[in-house]
Structures are given as C-alpha cells and as structure tokens.
Amino acid sequence: MSTLGRRRFVMGSTALIGGATVVACAAPERESQVQSFVLQPEQSLPGQELWFATACAHTSCGNSVVVRTIDGRAKKVEGNPAFPVNQGKLNVRSQSGVQSLYHPDRLDTPKKRRGLRGAGTFNNLEWATALDLLAEKLSDASSVTIITGPISGTRARIAQDFAGAFAGEHLVYETIESSVWRQVAKAGLGVDRLPHLDIANAHSILSFGADFLSTWISPTQYSIGYGEFRQGAGERGRLIQVEPRMSTTGANADSWVYVHPGQEGALALSIAQVIAAEGLTGNDNWFDAVNAVGGLDALNAYAPDLVAERTGVPASRIQEIAREFASHQPGLAIAGGPALASANGLDNGLAVILLNRMVGSVGRVGGLLPNPGPRTGITPPVVPTTFEALASRANAWLDGDSPDVAIVFDADPVYGMPEATRFADALGSIPFVVGIGTAMSETLGHADLVLPATHAFEEWGDFAPDPMPGQQVAGYQQPVITPFVTGRSFGDVLLTAWHEVKPETAPTWETMRDAVRAGAEQSFGGSGDFEARWIDLLKNGGAWNTAHGGSFSPSQDWNINLLAEPQFSGDEIEFPMHLVPFESVALGTGDESANPWMQATPDPITSTTWTTWVEVNPKTAAALGVTRGDVVEIRTLHGKFEATVYESPVSAPGIIGVPIGQGHRFGGRWREDRGANVLAALAPLTVAGAGGLAWAATRAAVTPTNNFKQLPTIEVVPNARNDSEEPVVQISHE
Template sequence: MNRKIRRRNFLLGSAGALLGSGLIVGCAAPERESRVKSFALSPEQSLPGEDLWFATLDAHDPFAANGVVVRTVDGRAKKVEGNPQFPINLGKSSARAQAGVQSVYHPDRIATPLLRTGEPGSGEFRPISWDRALAFIADRMGGGAGATFLTGRLDPVKQRLLDSFRLWSKADHVSLGPADQANLRFALRQVYGVNSLPHFDIARARSIISFGSDFLGTELSPVAYSGAYADFRGRGNGGRGLLTQIEPHMSLTGANADRWLPVHPGYEGHVALAIANELVSAGLVDAAAAERLLSASGGISALDAFAPDSVAALSGIPADTIRELAHEFVAAQPGLALVGGSALGHVYGDQIAAAVMLLNRLVGNDSLPGGVNANPESNWEHMRAAGPAISARAASALADSWSGGAAPDLVFVYEIDPVHDLPAAGFEQALAAAGAVVGMGAFMNETLARADLVLPGAHPFEEWGAYLPEPLRGELVLGLQQPVVTPLTQARSFGDLLIAVSSELFGENSVLYDSQQSATKNMVLAALGLTPGDATAEAGWIDILRRGGVWGPDLGQAQALAATPAWDAGRLRVPIFSGDAASYPFNLIPFQTVGIGTDPQTGAQPWLQATPDPLTTMTWKTWVEMNPEQARAMGIQRGDVLRIQTIAGSADVPVYPAPTIGPGLIAVPEGQGRNFSGRWNEGRGSNVRALLPDLTSAAGGMAFASARARISRLDRTTLMPTFELIEDPRNDAESPPVKIVNG
C-alpha cells in the first residue's frame, strides 16, 4: 500500500482568525475525502479533540420540549443524549432526538438561496446570493403590498420578532397546527374550561382507560409519558396499574395494555358515555355530583340514550365488558380516561374527546395526584406558549379564498408543508394564485418546491430559541435552545431574516433586537426580572445555558378547572363517513409511526426510515394492514400490491396482514409519498392523506379517520422490508439481502 502523509491548513476558532494544521494519514485519500474531514469551526473555548457538551432541545420536536445534551468534538455534533436535569423527559430521549445528529449533516439540506427556474413543482432551481434573495423579498414587500406568513407553531422568540415585523409591514400571519389538536382543545375548553393541555398524572394513577391515545408511541409527549408509565406499572403503593386500550387499530400503547378492545371506528365516545351510564345507574358515583356535571346536557337523563346494551350493538364491545370497565375504573382510582389517535379523526371527533374527558370528571379525579391537573400558564410578557393555530377547516377556507382571487401579493412559508399534509384543502392551487411565494426550511418539501424563492433555514442545532413545552408536568418549564455547531451551509435563522428585511425596508428603528440570539437572551432574562448586562443576570444566563432552561413550582400562574362542564352530551352523534358502505366496504385508518412521523425532516433521515414499526417491524415503505382472516378469504397474501380507492383518490400499496386490526378495516401509515425531501425519502411510498376527503369536525379538526375505501389486488407482489423472521418463500433467509429502493 502506498502510504503518504497529506498536510492541510484548517481554519480554527469561531472568529476564523486562527490557523491550525490537521493530518490525514491513509492510503492516498481523495481530495473530496480531505475536504469532508476538515476541522469545523470550533467554539473558541475548545481544544482539538476535546469533548464539549451543550444543553439544548430535541431537534425534531422542540414543542414536546425534551431536553437533550449534545456531545461535540472539534465543532462537530457527535451524539445526542437526554438531559437528566430537564423535568419533562428526565434524561430520556427518542429515536427522533437521536437522529438530530444525522439531520444536521444531511447532504440534501438546502445550502444556499435558490431561485426557481422551471415550472412550480418541477424542482428546477439555481443558487443565488443572499443579497439577491433579500432584494427579491424587499421588492415584493415594499410599497404596501399585501403579504402573509404561513408557518407552523413558532416559539416565543420567533413569534415576538414576527409580531414586531408585522407592525411595520402590515403582513398577516397564519399558523397551522397538528391535524387533531383542534378537537382535543375543544374538549378541554368545554369540559374543563382550560385552553392549554393539562397534566395527565399517569405516574400516580392506578388505572387508565385509553380511547385511542398512543401515549407510549406518538401522542403529544411520548418520551415523558413513557417515563410516567414506568412508574404507573411499577408503583409499590397500590400495585401494578391497570391499562385498558380501546381502539380500532392496535397501537404501541395497545400492545402494552392489559386489555385491548377493538371498537368500531367513530364509536369511542359512545363507549365512554356507556361507561358513564353504568357509573350513574349502578350508583358508583355520587348522583347529585353527576347531575351537576351534566347540567349542560339536561342532567343525568342525557345518559339514557347510551345504555351499555344499546352501545354494544353499535361499538362491537359487549355490554358486560362495558359494565365491567365502569366498575374497575371506580375501584382503581385515581384513574384517567385519555383520548387520541383515530378517535379524534372523525366528524364528531370533538364530541368524542369531550365524552372521554367527562369520564374523568364523573369519577372525581380533578386536581388530584393520579388525576387531571391544570398546568400553570406563563404570565411573562412576550414569553407565552404558542398561540392557537388555525384548524384544518379554517386552513381549507383560507386556501379557497386565495384560489378565488383573494391571494396576497406575497406568501412566506416557513417550515411547514401544507401541499403534502393538507392535499384536499387545495394549497397547491392557492399558492399558484399568489403574486410570489417565498419558502424557508432546512429541507425541500412539496410546498417549497412550488416557491419562487427558497431560503436555507437554520437547523435547530444551529440557532437560538426558547420554548414553553406542552403538555407540562405540573410546573412551568422554559426550555432553552442554543446552537451546538457552526452552520455548515448558508442557512439563517428565521428571526435573523426578519431583522435583515425589516432593517432594509423600514430602517434600524424598526428592529427590537440585532439578532435572534440577542432576542433570546434578552427575552429570557426579562421574563425572569433580570437586566441584561448586570453581573447577576450574566451569571444567571450562564446557569440557564448549562441547565438547558429554567423551571420551578413557583413560576407561572396557576389555572383553575371550571366547576361545571359546558358540554352537552346530546351533541354526540353516530359517525359520518365519506363514500357509501356498499361501494367502499372498508374503513381507512391512517396512523403515525414512531420513526418518521409526518414531518418531511424526519422522513429525510435514513435512521428514522430504518426504525422498525414496533408491531409489524416494517421499514422504509408505505404498507396497508388488514385482518389476516379477511385477507385469506379474499386470496390476498403478504406483499401483494393492493389498489386502495376512496372518493378522493387512489394509491397502490403492498399489504401486511396483521392481527392488529379487525375485519372491514385497513390501516396505512402516514409520512411517505414525497417527491422533494432528499434522496432517502423522494419517491418512496404513498401519501395516505391524498386519499382523504376534505372533512372536518365542527371544531375544525381534520376528520382523517372518516374515509371509506375499497381495495383490489393487482397482479404484482413486492418484498416487505421487515425485521422479523417468518416462513415466507419470498423472504427466504438464504436469499441475498433485499436492497431498499424507492417505492
């Protein structure tokens, strides 16, 4: 082997002022290899080869606010671990958090401003300078032109900077939130009188009845809930907690339950009120208290329509089982009734959620250990939890108005993908009607591919921010996000972009802070009553950086639960589905996986694409689960490609027969079916949301589980990438490994 030593001079130090040298010893490493392995810009306080740990937040979901610590060497992020001090996750982390290292160094990140040269959606762009990009934005925002910012939920720092910008620019702001949260938040307002998510004290509960809530897998804050669940199962005082899961398609939480009860889709609320009926009629709860709690419904007589025998025929759950659940629930208090997953994805999903929440109130677990506790709210000016996002119904109405001629002159899209996530709403046509579209993000997606200008957004490991997590665990927490690496691309923070454009258009007096970094520091210190520059404040700031945030029982303002629910049980109806049962005999249930979820950034990560679904062990593909006995009766085998048709569209998907689902139902994971999100995600699988009609609840939540479908077997099969060993000649253990390709 011809060994040689190659010497390179590298730039060391964040200011770029110090020169150092590095050695690469090897077999004539190619020039590109040398460039890839060069030193990054290291923090000025570090030495070559020294470990530095930075406390920050989970890169893939800062709003779940799992505190993490990131190990860096020579300015490069090497490993993510849970922050043991952070009160939400207490040192635990998720697969998505671990993949933060992979996403920050992803080769398909947007590296420079891009100007579209082809048709919208063609993916044809050419790089331009930031000066030209800023001029493009300034030209289209000058002279009072109408502009709208279309974003996901923003942290308080970005929100404050955007609000300041809007005062000068008169731009509008529309925030899009998760598809199902409108229904859950409606129920919390109606039953508890609170706007923020409460603390469901799983750790100290003795029993849980979960109506579709996959709190161990994908629901709200699964890392925090999983830690609480460990306490729930292993508690010494009172014994092992009892978990019952009621859902049409088995989730990770359902697989861990003591009892899994398959329910007909959309009847979860009926089962909840049937349990309530038994609680009252059997004298298991105080009748006077129940009368008061049901006063908005006309009293306990409102439960007469939900007798267990009547509901059993509708829901598929035997009446005796419903009665048994009621008696067990009362005997094992404090207990919790939770709701989530496909139970929220119905036209009456808001009413289903309210029915489940009413169960908690009937057994009297308000504000108790092991019960439902209102979380404190921030009383810090400009440092509050993200405001309410518009619902799926409002998003659809917005897209219709834009397509109908009311589109703004400029739409600025930041870190969301409504073209992929809300296809029935018509955002592709709505954006085409706008004068110009500017998009910003770390990765390309279906929406940004239709923008006139695309800007490289900073990765969470490259920027500053402050988040108030939701849900909390009974005390106020302010999580701090700080950069752990120097940006590898020309990416900028959203706040820094707003400051630059505001300075250009309206002058220096229009900006509150000179950077997103200074905004973060000043806002956090001001919230704590500290003056930036003061010695005490600076010492406190260093402590906050080291801990990863600030928290405590004395922070925030306590909330009180409403004395009486405002919800009327008579509003719950039988479910409505799109498509008639004769032509479309299957109910379609979309679901999230613990790996890629629904975010294009997570889908771009090979680590997450390769994360097995816990129940099927499937990876890398879209698949459809159906009942194995029904599949056998229809002559369908594992790996057969099925055509799924709804009134909204069709998709060809391989089948995985599994006992996780009953007859007449099919389940398809979300998150795939993208064309513009990196080499490991493009052209892979199908977008199940393209099969969903534009149905919503009265509260505005997406009715994503309300589609009927029909299936037909196509004349082809495919190998299924799984982590299980089965007797299947198409997955012969002696065959060569199956190469994962697009599809």
Template sequence: MESNKKYWKGLEELNNTPEFVESNKHEFAESLPIEEVLSGNGLAGKTPRRDFLKTLGFGIGAVSLAACQKVPVHKSIPYLIKPEEVTPGVANYYVSSYKGHSLLVKTREGRPIKIEGNPNDVLSKGGVNAQVQASILNLYDATRLKGPMQDNGDVAWSQLDEYVKAELTALKASGKAIYLVSSTINSPSTLRAIADFTAAYPATKHITYDAVSYTGIIQANQNSFGKAVLPHYRFDNADVIVSFGADFLGSWISQAEFMSQYASKRTWKQVDEGKKMSRHIQFESRMSLTGSNADVRIPIKVSEEGPALVNLYNAIAGTTLPGTKKLNNAIAENAIAIAAKELLNAKGRALVVSGSNDVATQVLVNAINSLLGSYGTTIDLDNPSYQYAGNDNDIVALMEQMKGGAVGAVLFMGANPVYDYYQSSAFADALKKVRLKVSFAGHADETGAECNILAPTHNYLESWGDENPIEGYYTVVQPTINPVYDTRQAEQSLLIWANAPVKDYYTYVRNTWNTTLLAKGNLAGQGGWEALLQSGFVKAANKPATTYTFSRDLNAVAQTILAQSAKVAADQGKLELQVYESNTIGDGNYANNPWLQELPDPVSKVTWDNFVSMAPKTANDLKIEEGDLVNIKANNYSAQLPVLLQPGQAQGTISIELGYGRTKCGKVGEGVGRNAFPYRSFVNGTFQGNLVAEIEKVGGDKVILAQTQTHHSYEGRDVIRETTLQEFVKNPEKALGKGEKHKTYDLWDEYEYPQYNWVMAIDLNACTGCGACVVACNVENNIPVVGRDEVRRRREMHWIRIDRYYSFDNKGETVTKEKEIDKLDNLDHVSVTYQPMLCQHCDHAPCETVCPVLATTHSSEGLNQMTYNRCVGTRYCANNCPYKVRRFNWFNYWNDSRFENYLQNDYTELVLNPDVTTRFRGVMEKCSLCVQRIQAGKLQAKLQKRPLKDGDIKVACQQTCPTNAIVFGNVNDPNSEVAKALKSERTYYVLEELNVKPGIGYQAKVRNRTATEA
C-alpha cells in the same frame, strides 16, 4: 407463568408456512457469496458454505494479505490556533433543546456526534425518543439547501433581502394580505420576532398549521371550560387509564414524556416492592404501540369508537343519552361496563383519553373526566401544554383566500401543506395565485418547490433560540457548531425584512431572556445567562391546578358523535379506513433520515414502507393474501399499497401510516411508500382520518415488505415469561414458572471478576418497544444503514433489536384446517410482549469456543469482546449463538457507492464516533456494552482520584430509554442499581437451560388483568 400460551413473532411462524420452514433450515439468511467477497461485485451469490471453506483453504494467505493493506489515509490539518474549549480526544457537552426537551449534545473536535437527554429535563427526566436521537444526522444531510435561492437560481442573501423587502413594501401599500404559515411555535423569542414583523407589515396574519393536529382537543376545552388549550396530561397520577385510540406511548402529543410517566407506575420498584401497578384498558381499531402495551386491549371498529364513548359516559353518569345503542360487539360492551366501574372506583386518580380530532368527541371525553374528578389531578388545564396549537380552520380559510386572489404573500415556516394538506394539489394550485411565496425550509420540499423564494433556516444544532413546551418551563437552544452551509435563521430573516432595530438573533434571544425569562428561574444578568447555558432551562413554580366542572348539555354532542360515526361505518363490500401518524418518521418530517427509515415499526416490524394493515379474517373473506398489492379508494383519492396481515386489527377495518410518499425531501425519503394525507377529510371544523374506503386487488407479483419480525428463530424455545398481577401477588414463584431448574454441568473453570462484572437488567414491564434504544445504539456505535433490499435479505446491522411476540390462549391445541376460521377470530385478541435482545455477554459464551482465530474472547470484567482485525468472517460464532445477535457486515456500507442513498455522502462521516472503530466489510459485529463508555468512565474516575461510582457509566441504550427499562452496572457492587434489579422476584435469564450463563437478566412481564381477562 402462563404456560398455556404460545408465543410467536409472525403469522408465518404461527402457521409454520413452507416458506418459514425452508428459511429456518439454513443457519444463515443466505449463502456467503464468495465471488462477492473476492471481487466486490454483485449483491447476492449462491456459493455454498462448504465450497467457501474449500476456497478459504488457499485463500487464507490472500485474506491475511488483504488485512495488512492500508486503508487510504485522509490527512487533516491540525489547529493553527486551538480553540480554548477544544481538547483533541476529549468530548465537550452543550445544552440545547429540541421539541421542548432539554438535551445534552456531545461534540468531538467541534462536531456534534450524539444527542442525550438532559437528566433534569422536566418532561422526560433524561430520556428521548428515536426521532430526537436520529436528528443528529439531519445536520450532516448533503441534500440540505446550501444557500438562498430565488426563482430556482442561487442568490446572495443581500440580493434576496432587497427583493423581499421591496415586495413586502409593495404589498403593504396595496393592502393585500400577508400570511405567515407555521407549525406550532412555542418559542418566546420567535413569537416576539413574528410580532415585530407583523408590526412592520400590519396586514400580516400568523396562522398555525400542524400536519397532525390536536384542534379537536383545544377547541373542545374552549367549548367546555372557556380555555382553548391543550391539557398537560399526567399519566403518572393515574391508577386507571382508559384510552380510545390515543397512541400516547407512540405518536400522540408527547411520546417520551408520556412513556416516562406511564412506566413510573409499572416498573420493578412498584410491582416487586409495592405489589401494585396502574391499570390500562385500550379500545382501538388498529394495533397501536399503546394498545400493544395495554393490560387489556379491545379491538373495535373505527365507527364504534364514538358509540363506545357514549356508552361509557352513560355507565359512569347513570343516564342514557339520546340515540344510544348497544355495540354489535359483546366483548366491547362488557369491557365498557368493567371500565366504567373501575374508573369510578379510582375517582380522582382516573384518566380517559381519545385519539380523535373531532370536537364533539373530545367534549364528551371532557364530560367523562369531569365526572371522574380528573381535572387538577390527571389533567392540568392551568399549566397546559404548548406542544401543539394548530387551528385547522385557519389553513382552510387561507386556501379560500388564495383562491380568491386576496393574498399577496405567504411565508412558510416549518409547514409543508403542499405535501400534507388533505387537498394538497388544490393547495398548490391556489398558491400559484400568490405573488410572493417564501419557504424557510432547510430542504427544497414540496411546498418550497412552489415558492419563488427559498431562505433556508439553520438546523437546530446551528441555532440560537428557546422553547416553552409547557406552562412555566423554558428551555434554551444554543448552537453546537457553526453553520455547515450558507443558511440563516428564519427569525433573523424576519427581523431583517422588518427593519427591526436588533437584527442579530443571538442578541435578540439574549434580550428576551434578560427582560422576561431569566427572572422566572431567579436568574439575572450575565451570571444568570451563563448559568442557563449550563443548566439548559428555567422552571417557574406551577400554577395551582384547579378542578373544572362540566355543565354543558350533551344531547346535541351525542347526536353529532353518533351521526359522524354512522358516516364512517362501511357498507357491504367496503372497509373502514383509519390513517395514523408513523411512529418512526412521524408526519413525514423525518422521511429523509435513514436511521428512522430503517428502524422497524414497533408493531409491524416493517421498514422502508407503509402498507395497508388488515385483520387476517378480513383478508381471508376478501381472498387477499399478505403482500398483495391493493388499490384503496376514498375521498376522491386512490393509492396502491401492499397488504400486511396484522393480528389485533379490528375486522372490517384497514389502517395506513402517514408520513410516506414524499416527492421532494432528499435522496433517502423520496419515493418511499405512498402519501396517505389525501385520505383525510375536513369535518366539523377539523381534519379527521376516519372514512369509508373501497379496496381492489391489483394483479402482478406480491410485494415483499422489508419486515424484520422473523429474521431470527429460537426454534420454539421459551424466551418470554409473563403473568398477571393477581397471580404474581398470590405466588410469584408459581406465577413465573420458577420450578426446579435444569441441571447443568461445567466443563471448565469459572471466570474470576475481581473488580468489575458488567451486567444488565431489562424490565419487560417498562419496555414499550418504542425503538429509541436501537437508534441510540446506531449513533453511538457507528452502525450503518443497509437499505430496503438488504433488510429483505435479513442483513440489517442493528446491534440491539426489539423482538415483538404475539400470544393467545390456545391451550396447547394444534391448529388444523377445520379450526382455521376460529383461529382467525382468535387473532383479533392477541397479546403483545416486547423484548430487547442484544449480545448476552455469556460467561459460557458459545461463540468463543468455536472462533478459529480468537476474534471473540472473554474479558476479566465479564464482557464478550470482538477483535475486529482478527475476524476473517467464518460466521461460526453467529451459527453457534442461540440468541442470534451477531451481525455480519457483507459490505463496506459506509463507503460503498451502492449505499450512497443511505449514510454515504460528503458530510455524514462527520457524525461518526471516533471512540468506536468503523468496521470494514467481512467481520462480525455485535453489542459491546459500550466498552468505550466503560473505559471513559473508569478513566474519569481515575483522573479525579476516586473509586468508580454506580451510575458513572451509562450505556447508550440505557441513557436514552424514557422508561428506564434498561439498567447497567457492576454486579460486584451489591448496592448498585443493577444488583438490586437482578434480585427482583421477576428476574429470569433467557435460555439459561443451555448453560451459557447470560449476563443480562430480564424481569418478567406483568399485566394488571382480572382472572376472566387473563
């Protein structure tokens, strides 16, 4: 164990600020507002807890009486003729696909309520990320378009079709261009439909525009190898990974897939049994999710990423490209030398990636990977990814065409350039010169507001279709519910407008599979189609991956990189700005999803906002404090944002998240944050997000960000254990500090668990902190969203949270005023560890001993149970819980009109899981280890007249985790996965010295560092 490390959640905890000290004096976030409890009015009261108990003395009868009052009953009409496949109380599962991932959609009484990954999914092996989990809520969004519209008025589909066909026919005769602008489409059926539309209107040009694009990689492969493709990266084949700003565990290309690959080289089976793991070195300016998980992370400026890559190439190739200069960063220079040596030692099992969208930069990356023998092993160009195919040049050319009046019609499918184009206002102005403007968006978004025709498409859960995310892998999309509104698939609209012989899109998709795709999976006919609808995909054999030799002259490439790097280097008084895609709401497509808005950003732990991320030393130099509102000027655009002091941010740089600042997306996302897309620029044929910015402090009150990082304190207790691989291999016991345990005493008899003892193991080496488990738990257990103001009051309701800890080697020294500057420099080189924290289901649960009404009790299967209708909200249990994992629901969040912008509308109650009680206000909530799933699993085994098997039951957080960091099961079964995992040498129990006997064991974090790096 690295005993000389100090772990802390935020700068306020590290610095022990007066505000932090004051907040930790109180056992709860704020006093119980008794007038609010009794009257239901107001959001925050000041009644002291002691006075509340006095009031409770006379109020127990009233509380008991209120508990007996009936909740309004909404009568339902039973099925007159029950569908054959629907059995009330029994879930049905349907395969579908989203973003190329094969899924299982759980439905109850005909309504989809939960998304799970298909265990056989080729990409992520059954895991899905937070965005896929939360996508179920988009189906029930009351702000979706209810039907077609023309010139801002409702219209029938038949009238709209007649008008559009007449306009297209007229444009066809005039010879004016028709553009179909879409985000990346990898659906064979959709591409066929577009081809049929183009055949009917030959002036049509289909262009692909991705708000966050990978044109730089695609074009670099065209320049290097004559293949304009996005490679299929294989992190699971890499022993050494070096990344330059590529957030591949976050928003870069394929999050769930890459997390699954990455963790496969770092989980307990590899570390404990094989005593080895992959090594990951990250160079970056902002603290990304990927950088926070790296073995070694080197903060460098935005302007240094290009020169650093040039120096790495020189070190590997044994040459010196013209213009090469040493970095003004001794730590980075040393790390580059180490990385080059280790990459060469891992030749054939090495991988270098870059997050840059610059073509020249990606060409140099190709050259490095070619020298390392990565093609055919860790990079596959023969079985490429089709997840992104955008070409930035095309959308720029379209705007010029629109300006010149040469475009007669533009149809937008999954693209919203009026919001996310780098010159969005100019794009909107150019669009006004187009005669026919059609949007297929499900919402009247920013681009739809500029269109005269709105032809809303179905939600994917209402649709037929298919996807081809990587070469040879084809997934099917099938509807799990009838359309909620009067929408129609965009593909069907195209076929109708093209007068295609087959206009029914289901039949069209069937034809695609019957003629071409079923054969790839050795399927055919009706039987093959039915087998597909059960399996969810077909997978053709991979094409043989071949090696590629890079032979291009790199002198001009290096000059381009170095020249561009010099342009983004900030002068005195300015800062280097980098914009990046949000890990929660993506490029803005998920801005109206409250589960994602309230999911804390993995690194900053901020919800409901974007911000300016700045190094503490830089802020100190500029006399800026956290929460100050600043104006950022760059690229002829300015926006005011609050400052967040981010440990690990490179000095002299700032970062801003994309995806915020939506003006038309629905009640949840509108007006949240500021739009950062206009900070991007079009350079050398691609959109890039690195530039020089001016910063100006704005007067006024500080902005309090809804940040969750220090909402719960452990009072300095030891909760994290980590070591290096070297130390772990040498002496596991010593490395993890497993000395003599604290002596404990039992005051009562141990519980007996004759058949089942449900426990959990969580591998900190596999957990990336992504937050998918948090959203999965929200969906499964009907956990409400409370909004920005309530999060600021520390009232978020998440049953599982991801604690993020910073650390650096301070050798036990106390930070004094004299050492302040040194401390700020140290904050550039922090390590990050993530720890999922949920109810530990303790055998000696301290919450159980203090509950006056036996609302929380212990089961004969090891579960700490909550009986909601007993709970009177004393909150004694939360006070007595050392893990701070209990949540008090201050309001009836699902039905209170004050929260109607979040989950409350006419339809969102349809997403509720009927197997889980929807809690009324005034009770304690916490993780139940998905007891409803436990009961369902036992019942299923009983119906099948067999014993319950290990793996029959998976809790929601476990099932969604792309890295398999969470293992759940019956520890009484010695052959269960959880029993094996808990036998790991790395297993420890958080706060076990308190003798609460937690039921969740953690496997300590191991980093693959050398002695000097540790």
C-alpha cells in the same frame, strides 16, 4: 461520567452542561487525539468533549437535549436530565438530531425558481442577492402571510409581529392537529392550555385512541409518567386502550378493546351509565356532573345493552371496563387519535371528560390537572390554525383574495393537506412564495425563493413546552457548533428583512441572539448582573419552578343529547373499508422521512421499514384474494394510492391501517419517490365544532393489482416462532 474543569466551562453565551449531570458514552480512542486545525472551530478544545444544552431538533412539544461535541462537531444527542419535560429521556426521532444536522441533502445555498412552480427546478443564488430579492418583494407587498409549524417563544413573537407590521397574518400548520383536544379542554375544562395528564400518579388509565406512548402530543413526557404508573411505589397501574386500530399504546395495554370508528363517545357514555347505575364510585358525587350535561335519563339511553351493537363492544365487556376503571382510582380517561378525528370527535372527547368528572379525576392528583402558562417574557405557543380555517384561506386565495407574499417555515401543508383542498394550487396563486427550511419539501418545491435554514443545533431560541409538565418551564436553545452550511435562522431572516424594508417599525434587536437574551433578561433579570444568570439559563437548558396552573372552570354548553353519530365520506357499499391513517414512531407525519435512520427504524407493531404498507385482517385479505407482499390499490372518493399488504391478526375486519409519512416528490435521495401519501386521498371533512381535519372519517375500497413487493421487515419468515412439527436437526462440526 464526564468531568468538566473550570477552564473548560467558558464562553458566557454558549455555556456548557456541567459534567456532573451528564452521562456520556465512552468515546473511541481516535476521538481523543489532538488535531491541528487551519481554522479551529469556535469554542473547541482540541481532542476533548464539550456538552451543550439546547432544544430538541425533532419535536415541537418542548424537549431539551444535551449535545456532545468533539473538535467542533456534534457526536451524540442525549436528553437533558434536569429538564422537567423529558427528564433526560428521548424518543428515536430526537436521537436522530446528529443525522439531520450532517445530512448530505441539506439545503446549503439560496435558490430561485426557474420554470413552473412545483417542477423542482432552481438556480443557486448568493445570500446577498437572495435577501435583496426578498426585500424588494416585501417593499412592494400590501400584505404578507407567514405559515409556520408549531412555535413559541421569541421565534413566535417575531413571526407574529412581523406579520402585523406587513398587514398580514401568521398561520400555524399541524399535519395531525392537536386542535380538537385543545377544544375539548376549552369546552370541557374551561382552559385555553393543554391540561397536564398526571399519568405517574394514576392507578388506572382508560384511553380512547390516544397513542400517548408513541406519537400523541408529548409522548416522551407521557412515557416517563407511564413508567411510574407501571413500576412506581404504589400499585401497578392498569391500562385499557379503546380504538379501532391497535396502536403501540394498545399493544402495551392490559386490555385492548376494539370499537367501531366514531363510536368512542357512545362507549364512554355507556361506561359512565354503568358507573352511575351500579354506584361504582361509592358516593353520589357523580350526580352533579351528570345532571349538568343532560341528567340521568339522557345517560340511561346509553345503557350497555342499548349501545353494544352500535359500538361493537359486548354489553358484558362494557360493564367490566366500567368496574375495572372505577375500582382503580385515581383514574384518568383521555381521548385522542381517531376518537377525536371523526366528524363527531369533539363530542367524543367531551364524553370522555364526563367520565373524569364522574370519578373525581378533574383537578385531582392522578387525573387531569391544569397547566400553568409560560413565564412573563416567553411568548406562549401559538394556537395552531384549524384545518377548516386553512381550507377557507385556500379557497379565498383561489378566488383572488391572496396576500402578495407568503413566507413558509418548518411546515409542509402542500404535502399534508388533502388534495381535495387544492392547497398547492392556492399557494400557486400567491405572487411570491418564500420557503425556509433545512431540506426540500413539497411546499418548498412550490416556492419562488428557497432559503436554507440553520439546524436547531446551530441557532438561538427559547420555547414554552406544550403541554407543560404540570409546572412552569422555560426552555433555552443555543448553537452547539459553528453552522455546518451557510444557512440563516428563520428569526434572523425576518429581522434582517424587517430592518431593511420597515426600519421604523422593526424591533431594537437585530439578531435572534439579541432578541432571545433580551427576553430572558425581561423574565429573569431582576437586580444585579444578568450575565451570570444568562449563563445559568444556557447551562441548564432553561429554568423552571413549581408554579401550578390554578383551577379548571368548565362551561356547560355541551350535553349528552348532543352526541352526534359519526359521518363518513364514501358509500358503505362502494367503499366498504374504514381507512385509519396513523403516525409511525419514526417518521411521524413525514417530517423525518429524509433521514435514512428513521426510514430504517422498524414500526413497533409490524417491524416494517422504508415503505408504505396497509394492515389488513387475514380474513379480509383472504376474501380479497391477497396475502402478505401483494400490492393493492386503495381508492377513496378523493384519490387513490398503492400499498403493500401486511396481514395483521390484530386488525379488525373492515378496518385498514396505513402509515403516514411516505410519498414525497422532494427531500433527497432517501425520501423521494418512496411509498405513498395517504393524506392526499383523505376526504376534506372537519370535526364539527372544532374545525380539525376528520382524518379518520374516510371510507376506502381495496383492489388487488396482481403486483408483488417484498416487505422490508424484521419478520422475514412466515413462521417466525419456529413452532412447526418437523423435528429439530442438530448440526455438528464433524
């Protein structure tokens, strides 16, 4: 246990985490040796460790961390034990914050493009020259578009206000969108915020494609709840996972159920029909829920024997699922992943919401609970721009209706948007593009001016977790070290340019620190000296209370008869395989692929690292004449790429799974020219009624290439269990 004395708890604006709340790893002896600095790092006490609370560097859902520093250098990242979202826990990406901070390929100086856009050739600039160039282009611009990843708090407020001051707009890009789940919550529950999934208090979970233990929405928050669900004081919870490709959550389930792609909604309605027909809830409270969305006659059209062939789930299995789910209440039904990424994904999600209503899980402990909004003074998370809206912007830009300047931060739409959208060409039609980031990306590679950003551990900020953990939480971010490179934060760049070009509309504060502190004072100031409260906010990583989110108020615009059949890109004969892209626990959507530690983190299902593989059913592989390690070409209507075969006994015939995250041209030695980008080959189909990318609606053809590549996996022998009939040989030392 680390113990901090009063003299070490110092420096107001960068207050420390108290040792009583932090458990640290024992430091090597060499780290305790006092050194003599020519220039001593700011706030460093030679030879002694200091802990700082700040925001997680690699998640957008709102985790808080504490960073251990010695002699002004970050050494270790741990979860903030007091923070309600992650309660001291972190996933593997969050743990890699130190690696990304000291990455040798970090951008360290501004750059100006020379040559063609996308060629990746730049000249270095001084910061003063770069800012003068930015100010010049903004002065001449009639409109400015800002594109960011998901953001909230002061950073979001500045981005939105800056775009408004320059007659533009703020677009928020998510590679794998949460927009469909948000639309499900809005249409089915009547709320604009993501609901709280009370996993910890549920007795059963019926998950349709949501990989909530690995990559979906807020996996650290959900994994904590899952631990209580499995090992809490009550009965051990039961998890049933329904999906076309086995996910990490599916591998942890009590029961895993294959369903044909896009038929999750039909299966959910069939389960609901069994619950109604057999009176499994023990009351008739389900009747109002069913009557509000089409009535019992409409539901009876989904009786198990009528949808078994359609869904790929036997009628008897549907009945078993319904009985198990209904008998273990409170229960929670959720939808995510490929279930919401089919063209009928919104319908699938609303069918799952109906299941919750029938068993009484909406607004109930152990079910779906409304989340509160952020505290006054904290800008809520900006709702991500849908794929449909981004594709529409790209078409408008290509047609000549583009802004004069685009500023891109922490987003890589050139990589993540399907090539069929021509987003790279659309970005190229904008006269001047500014990219801000810590490392090169496909989008920054197409910029005219590239500005190095500070790392999350080097900058000021605040945030509203998304989703909230069932209570109101405000998070705060502070620098834990002196900047490692000469970067500037996104907010500071905008404020500097704003005050230079349009001082009459610029806010009173000129730096992110001042802006964040002003917002904190608005939220928590009250009467008396705010400085002590400010120190507490930084020390704790934020503030929270027990305020809950009120109630749900669903609309009844959807009914059972509206459930659409899934639509797919590609003829079933020419493209016989369903392509299911998925996020790996380490690389996610590719943002972490520059980090060698993430590249080397094994996939939990296949143990594969460092490359792009394709999961193929062994019988399908035999029919194709391929085996593990063979390289195949995967072709869709909109592109093609190569991947290495991994014969997976849990893959269904007709389904191929390909991880997202590889196939970059920019980003450093561990990222470039490695694997393939499956997203580029997807069809630009949208989820009807929600506008999200239907990334699970593409068919593909698989063709051998007669090439072989050894898969980098932990499972290096065909018979990993060593269960051959050959006798065991004892080797002696004689």
